[in-house]
Amino acid sequence: xxxxxxxxxxxxxxxxKFAEERDIRLAYRPQGTSQYxxxxxxxxxxxxxxxxxxxxxxxxxxxxxxxxxxxxxxxSALLTSARLREKGVESxxxxxxxxxxxxxxxxxxxxxxxxxxxxYDYLPLLDEMDYVPVNHYSRGPEILSHCQxxxxxxxxxxxxxxxxxxxxxxxxxxxxxxxxxxxxxDHMRAQFVICANGTLSKPKLSKISxxxxxxxxxxxxxxxxxxxxxxxxxxxxDKVVGIIGTGASAVQAVPELGKKAKELFVFQRTxxxxxxxxxxxxxxxxxxxxxxxxxxxxxxxxxxxxxISPGRKAKLAALSAEExxxxxxxxxxxxxxxxxxxxxxxxxxxTTANALKPWYMFMCxxxxxxxxxxxxxxxxxxHLVDTHGEGITQITEKGPRxxxxxxxLDVLIYATGFEVQKTGIYNxxxxxxxxxxxxxxxxxxxTLLGIHTQGYPNLFIMGGYQASFQFNxxxxxxxxxxxxxxxxxxxxxxxxxxMDPTEQAEEWWVQEVIKHRGKTNRNQDCTxxxxxxxxxxxxRQDGNYNGxxxxxxxxxxxxxxxxxxxxxxxxx
Numbered sequence: 071x072x073x074x075x076x077x078x079x080x081x082x083x084x085x086x087k088f089a090e091e092r093d094i095r096l097a098y099r100p101q102g103t104s105q106y107x108x109x110x111x112x113x114x115x116x117x118x119x120x121x122x123x124x125x126x127x128x129x130x131x132x133x134x135x136x137x138x139x140x141x142x143x144x145x146s147a148l149l150t151s152a153r154l155r156e157k158g159v160e161s162x163x164x165x166x167x168x169x170x171x172x173x174x175x176x177x178x179x180x181x182x183x184x185x186x187x188x189x190y191d192y193l194p195l196l197d198e199m200d201y202v203p204v205n206h207y208s209r210g211p212e213i214l215s216h217c218q219x220x221x222x223x224x225x226x227x228x229x230x231x232x233x234x235x236x237x238x239x240x241x242x243x244x245x246x247x248x249x250x251x252x253x254x255x256d257h258m259r260a261q262f263v264i265c266a267n268g269t270l271s272k273p274k275l276s277k278i279s280x281x282x283x284x285x286x287x288x289x290x291x292x293x294x295x296x297x298x299x300x301x302x303x304x305x306x307x308d309k310v311v312g313i314i315g316t317g318a319s320a321v322q323a324v325p326e327l328g329k330k331a332k333e334l335f336v337f338q339r340t341x342x343x344x345x346x347x348x349x350x351x352x353x354x355x356x357x358x359x360x361x362x363x364x365x366x367x368x369x370x371x372x373x374x375x376x377x378i379s380p381g382r383k384a385k386l387a388a389l390s391a392e393e394x395x396x397x398x399x400x401x402x403x404x405x406x407x408x409x410x411x412x413x414x415x416x417x418x419x420x421t422t423a424n425a426l427k428p429w430y431m432f433m434c435x436x437x438x439x440x441x442x443x444x445x446x447x448x449x450x451x452x453h454l455v456d457t458h459g460e461g462i463t464q465i466t467e468k469g470p471r472x473x474x475x476x477x478x479l480d481v482l483i484y485a486t487g488f489e490v491q492k493t494g495i496y497n498x499x500x501x502x503x504x505x506x507x508x509x510x511x512x513x514x515x516x517t518l519l520g521i522h523t524q525g526y527p528n529l530f531i532m533g534g535y536q537a538s539f540q541f542n543x544x545x546x547x548x549x550x551x552x553x554x555x556x557x558x559x560x561x562x563x564x565x566x567x568x569m570d571p572t573e574q575a576e577e578w579w580v581q582e583v584i585k586h587r588g589k590t591n592r593n594q595d596c597t598x599x600x601x602x603x604x605x606x607x608x609x610r611q612d613g614n615y616n617g618x619x620x621x622x623x624x625x626x627x628x629x630x631x632x633x634x635x636x637x638x639x640x641x642x
Contacts, residue, residue: 081400084407091429092597094459095340095605102604108274108489113282117290117484118273121297122179123169126233131255136229137161138558139250139260141236141497144173146266146532146547148220149194153555155224157562163229163260164221165236165252167496171226172217173268175210177292180319181303181326183210186347186439187542191372194544195220196365202357207349231256238498239263241526246568246642248528261567262528262558265499269533269543270488272495276314278465285467288482291319298481303330311335312469312477314462315485316342318438323485325442328452335453335477337470339461340435340597343409343428347439372545373620402431416444425456434596437541490600493534501526514611518571518579518636519626521550527568527640528561530554536583538622539614546619553626560633567642575629575636582625584610586617 099105110118138159140147143166151162168176185192189203193216196202201219204212221227235253242249242259250258273290275281289295299305303326311331313320316338327334378386386394410427417423426444428435446452457472464471469479489495499507502525510516510525517523520537521530532550533543540546561569587610598605615622629636 076400078396078400081396081403084403085399088430088597089595091459092595092605095598098460099598099604102598105277105604106274106486107277108272108495110273110275114275117275117288117293119293120168120233121289121293121295122176123233126169129254131257132231133257135247135259135261136163137260138163138262138264139248139258140164140264140266141239141250142166142173142266142268142271143168143171143221143230143232144175144266144268144271145194145217145544146173146268146551147171147264148217148224148226149544149548150264150266150532150551150554151226152195152198152220152224153551154558157555157559159558159562161229162226163231163258164226165231165234165250165258167233167235169232170214170218171221171230172214174270175213175217177271177273178319179210179214179296180291180294180323181299182322183319184208184322185210185213186318186437187544189352190365191368191542192544194548197363199223202352202360205349205351207347236497238500239529240498240500241502241529243502246527246640262530264530264532264554265493265497265534266532267493267495267497270490272489274487274489275484276461276486278314278462280465283467284465284469284479284482286469286480286482288484291315291323291483291485292488303327306331306481308332309480310478311481311483312337312479313483313485314470315487316340317485317487318342318436319487320485321438321440321443323483324452325440325446327483328446328449331451333451333453335455335470335479336447337455337457337462337472338425339457339459340430340599341426341428342435342438343406343432344412344426344443345409345437345439346412347441349441369545369548372542373623377620399431402433405432406430413444416448418448422447422454425454430597431595433601435599435601487600493531499526499529501529511612514580514609516576516580516611518576519550519553519622519629520579520615521553522569522571522576522637524571524573524576527570530557535613536579536611536615538619539616540619546622549623549626553630556630560630561639564639565641566639568640569633569637571637572635579625580611582617583613583615586615587611587613 138154143164147164148171154162170176185208188206189208193203193208199219236250237253238251240249248260248263273292287298307330309331310333311327312335314337321342324336413423413426417426447454455472462470462472466476469477469482493507505525515535517536520534532547538546557569593602596602
């Protein structure tokens with residue numbers, strides 16, 4: 071039976087509803103990204119304290135030199151280090167703020183934490199580690215263990231420095247070396263520095279009046295206090311719990327909290343889109359039959375999926391730009407209305423169900439996948455507090471206040487996310503001529519491939535702006551790690567000491583980024599979120615490269631094929 075076509079007016083009405091909901095939120099929070107703070111000092115300093123490190127042991131400051139230094143110890147550092155080891159690089163140091171490797175999987179240990187990307191694609195270096203994930207979607211503890219196993223296999227613990235934050239990275243022109251200082255008095259030198267601090271690493275809080283006055287217990291999801299909640303949340307059975315935020319962390323934590331808390335209040339500004347997560351244990355027979363190189367072949371298939379068949383290209387070419395856009399939008403709306411139907415079929419209370427419906431295009435906000443989040447709102451002890459786009463703006467000693475009603479809580483959990491894609495968090499990066507990186511970016515981000523930036527020799531940035539965006543971030547990070555290892559290998563093999571992109575190469579990439587951004591009004595049309603700078607206007611070059619992942623991968627290879635044209639090299 072042919073699928074019934076809906077009239078265009080159906081889609082136009084929904085788009086109008088999307089715009090109305092966006093405008094409500096923008097009117098409540100016109101300050102954009104400044105509605106949050108990640109400067110967690112003074113009274114707010116407790117929200118950034120590492121609960122997993124234990125007592126940090128005093129040590130003497132380090133004053134040595136290494137060949138390659140990574141700022142950060144997550145997947146970026148681990149997978150790039152593996153490639154560097156393959157090229158014979160021995161002197162590799164990881165400097166990490168946490169007490170171990172793992173990055174986001176070190177910090178995020180809240181109950182229910184798991185990855186939303188299929189494990190066989192997300193976990194890097196599975197071939198090299200001879201490892202097959204336990205489930206179709208990996209849980210946080212398994213991913214952290216995998217990170218630790220990589221660090222052990224490639225001997226990365228030997229020079230690693232933990233519980234340490236890089237505070238300045240300064241280029242010394244006379245020595246042609248980077249000098250790095252830390253919060254523990256270290257003064258390290260490195261030939262190559264790789265900023266691998268992650269795209270979502272520094273916790274942020276909404277600026278809420280009176281939050282310092284709350285008399286109960288509180289913490290951020292990335293600093294989960296199991297000392298208070300108990301390892302299995304058993305200490306919450308007589309507690310009234312509140313959680314502010316309904317993004318990816320909250321979606322995974324709410325079902326676990328709902329099972330154990332005496333009462334749970336979920337404070338929502340904007341609902342997430344929640345699709346089904348089809349999960350199952352890995353079939354041991356399938357795993358046993360995997361041949362060497364299986365993950366690399368899966369990755370190639372992912373790249374090939376972005377290729378458009380000749381027939382499809384011909385059909386698209388026959389459409390006008392307006393027709394293409396309308397077709398994409400209508401398909402997107404159909405998907406989101408399926409999300410709405412799932413909510414209606416799952417959540418018994420109709421008022422709650424309607425409040426949980428996301429009114430925006432798919433991918434305006436980070437999509438979520440969970441089978442138990444929506445059913446949690448059928449539990450008698452779980453209550454949704456829908457703020458209709460306003461958000462919580464006041465907290466008293468009792469707890470959040472909304473529309474004159476005080477919510478008396480024992481514990482308040484902030485699921486308010488992280489600073490987004492900021493290069494060198496906690497860290498001042500100063501290149502040639504004493505120019506700080508953020509000052510260079512004042513008039514717009516300028517990079518080559520999102521990895522190199524002119525005037526900062528031997529500095530590589532991973533997961534930053536102007537790189538390709540991938541929901542499976544490790545796919546993109548792996549291409550960057552391979553590229554960086556190839557660049558360092560080229561410098562070593564050719565007797566050079568430094569490499570720095572030319573102004574011409576950098577300008578070419580800036581124009582490539584601009585060319586592939588701003589083709590639609592999607593950013594402006596979307597409801598506020600971190601994908602669109604909370605609704606702020608932004609320069610066309612200040613974002614990700616949107617020309618396609620396979621094209622981005624191809625550009626990396628093309629840049630390496632013409633090293634002498636794209637970089638200047640110096641010998642020590």
